[in-house]
Amino acid sequence: MEFESILLPGISAQRPLVIAGPCSAETEEQVLATARELAGKGINVYRAGIWKPRTKPGGFEGVGTKGLGWLQQVKKETGMYVATEVATRSHVDEAVAHGIDMLWIGARTSANPFAVQEIADALKALAFEGPVLVKNPVNPDLDLWIGAIERIYNAGIRKIAAIHRGFSSYDKKLYRNLPQWHIPIELKRRLAGLPLLSDPSHIGGKRELIASLSQQAMDLNYDGLIIESHTDPDRAWSDKEQQVTPDVLSYILNLLVIRDTKQTTENLTELRQQIDRIDHELLAILAKRMRVSREIGQYKKEHNMPVLQTGRYDEILDRRVNGAREMGMDGAFMKTILEAIHEESIRQQIEVLNQ
Ligand code: PEP
Numbered sequence: 001m002e003f004e005s006i007l008l009p010g011i012s013a014q015r016p017l018v019i020a021g022p023c024s025a026e027t028e029e030q031v032l033a034t035a036r037e038l039a040g041k042g043i044n045v046y047r048a049g050i051w052k053p054r055t056k057p058g059g060f061e062g063v064g065t066k067g068l069g070w071l072q073q074v075k076k077e078t079g080m081y082v083a084t085e086v087a088t089r090s091h092v093d094e095a096v097a098h099g100i101d102m103l104w105i106g107a108r109t110s111a112n113p114f115a116v117q118e119i120a121d122a123l124k125a126l127a128f129e130g131p132v133l134v135k136n137p138v139n140p141d142l143d144l145w146i147g148a149i150e151r152i153y154n155a156g157i158r159k160i161a162a163i164h165r166g167f168s169s170y171d172k173k174l175y176r177n178l179p180q181w182h183i184p185i186e187l188k189r190r191l192a193g194l195p196l197l198s199d200p201s202h203i204g205g206k207r208e209l210i211a212s213l214s215q216q217a218m219d220l221n222y223d224g225l226i227i228e229s230h231t232d233p234d235r236a237w238s239d240k241e242q243q244v245t246p247d248v249l250s251y252i253l254n255l256l257v258i259r260d261t262k263q264t265t266e267n268l269t270e271l272r273q274q275i276d277r278i279d280h281e282l283l284a285i286l287a288k289r290m291r292v293s294r295e296i297g298q299y300k301k302e303h304n305m306p307v308l309q310t311g312r313y314d315e316i317l318d319r320r321v322n323g324a325r326e327m328g329m330d331g332a333f334m335k336t337i338l339e340a341i342h343e344e345s346i347r348q349q350i351e352v353l354n355q
């Protein structure tokens with residue numbers, strides 16, 4: 001897939017592209033007051049949810065079509081581009097008819113191929129050129145995310161970006177949605193050229209986490225941020241804990257350190273060569289370990305012993321995890337590695353057993 005830039009005319013190419021605005025459009029006054037303040041802070045793209053997918057019935061489900069008129073007003077008054085979420089064919093029809101510049105597909109919708117296809121068909125029928133932003137599905141399924149992007153691409157749209165908003169989990173202690181950074185990083189690797197934005201509001205679920213999550217996204221070379229901002233966050237009708245005032249947003253953005261990604265110094269080249277060599281050694285050591293495992297498998301086969309002996313495995317796990325901690329590594333990290341190695345050892349031994 002070959003993507004085109006989502007930077008509409010007049011938007012700076014400097015990272016980060018920032019999209020900001022309230023979780024939901026609530027009243028005409030709130031939409032316009034927030035937009036004026038954000039425009040005053042140099043924000044170019046304004047977001048507001050018009051139709052809100054709510055976890056439980058009875059929550060605020062959005063103001064609907066009349067809010068689109070308010071967004072038109074924002075465009076006219078401030079010159080900002082406007083963006084909203086679409087989840088059905090009629091949302092697409094209405095949003096495009098009202099001149100909404102960017103559309104995004106929410107996390108609950110991108111988890112549903114029928115819904116994404118319906119949106120893609122509606123966009124194609126209207127020859128909408130984008131940008132369309134595809135949020136990650138609520139569940140940590142990279143193929144499902146890529147599938148949603150492909151459906152939009154197959155509708156002829158090239159101005160596409162992905163939004164990383166984190167993944168649902170039962171455990172909501174620190175984050176509202178777990179970042180699982182390796183998933184968007186793998187997305188970037190698989191779809192080179194696809195712009196990637198971070199949604200620190202929905203990942204963190206708390207105002208206090210927005211600054212550090214935004215910095216982390218910038219350090220991982222994300223292209224932009226979509227952040228919820230409201231003139232009176234405590235009184236927002238949805239997602240109030242995670243919205244910040246335009247003033248605070250501007251403060252957060254000014255604190256961001258944008259590291260230059262273009263220059264690779266000689267030192268970095270040397271260090272990267274070291275990493276290449278070490279990885280090569282790691283592979284060789286792992287291969288050696290597997291050979292020994294296979295010998296053990298051969299022994300077990302000759303003596304009619306079962307492959308899995310859990311007592312021994314538990315002991316190895318404990319000892320290695322402690323060893324890793326002593327060497328300054330995370331115990332959970334070592335456990336993950338050992339579990340993967342153990343799984344492959346077992347597979348190798350079973351192969352020997354069946355030879
Ligand atoms: C939103 O952007 O307000 C929203 C509903 O987000 P998500 O789809 O990521 O939950």
Ligand code: MN
Pocket residue numbers: 023024228238239
């Ligand atoms: Mn929200």
